[in-house]
Amino acid sequence: MDFLEFDGIEHRVFEDAWSREELAAVLPGINGINTWVVELNSHIVGYLMAQEGADVVHLLNLAIDLPWQHRGLGKKLLNFYLDTLPKDSEVNLEVKRSNWPAIHLYINEGFTESNILPRYYADGEDALVLKKEIC
Numbered sequence: 001m002d003f004l005e006f007d008g009i010e011h012r013v014f015e016d017a018w019s020r021e022e023l024a025a026v027l028p029g030i031n032g033i034n035t036w037v038v039e040l041n042s043h044i045v046g047y048l049m050a051q052e053g054a055d056v057v058h059l060l061n062l063a064i065d066l067p068w069q070h071r072g073l074g075k076k077l078l079n080f081y082l083d084t085l086p087k088d089s090e091v092n093l094e095v096k097r098s099n100w101p102a103i104h105l106y107i108n109e110g111f112t113e114s115n116i117l118p119r120y121y122a123d124g125e126d127a128l129v130l131k132k133e134i135c
């Protein structure tokens with residue numbers, strides 16, 4: 001996978017993008033972390049990263065590059081990934097409280113709020129913890 005493509009998307013879509021070191025730590029696929037990508041014309045335009053335990057999955061990152069947003073790709077990638085998970089898995093994720101596009105996506109796909117983590121992010125914003133049981 002082309003590390004620079006991930007780095008470029010990460011900085012275009014997130015104000016608090018993962019650093020190159022953070023990306024480098026997850027991309028090789030260690031510690032049960034898997035990355036799924038959307039490719040168009042041999043270029044990565046989106047990705048989903050998740051850490052998979054025995055029954056619990058932590059969705060670490062989901063991004064669609066700016067020019068490709070609002071075309072259904074985020075929803076498709078998320079559902080494609082969820083369909084790969086065994087029945088009875090639990091999926092958890094954190095999302096910024098102000099990130100309405102992402103929250104809408106997750107709620108529409110059956111995630112529910114399970115917790116709030118005050119000042120979870122570096123800029124002091126709270127995280128919503130969302131979860132979904134795969135059935």
Ligand SMILES: CC(C)(COP(=O)(O)OP(=O)(O)OC[C@H]1O[C@@H](n2cnc3c(N)ncnc32)[C@H](O)[C@@H]1OP(=O)(O)O)[C@@H](O)C(=O)NCCC(=O)NCCS
Nearest residue numbers: 013062063064069070071072073074075095101102104105
């Ligand atoms: C969140 C993100 C992955 C959604 O991907 P996308 O391809 O743009 O979204 P889709 O076109 O598949 O839309 C799917 C759903 O997301 C929600 N959504 C997407 N953009 C939205 C917006 N601007 N406002 C409100 N809801 C929005 C809607 O529920 C939409 O479903 P609908 O069109 O049936 O209403 C994308 O906007 C993104 O990369 N954002 C920046 C990174 C980020 O915040 N990632 C999530 C971190 S937890």
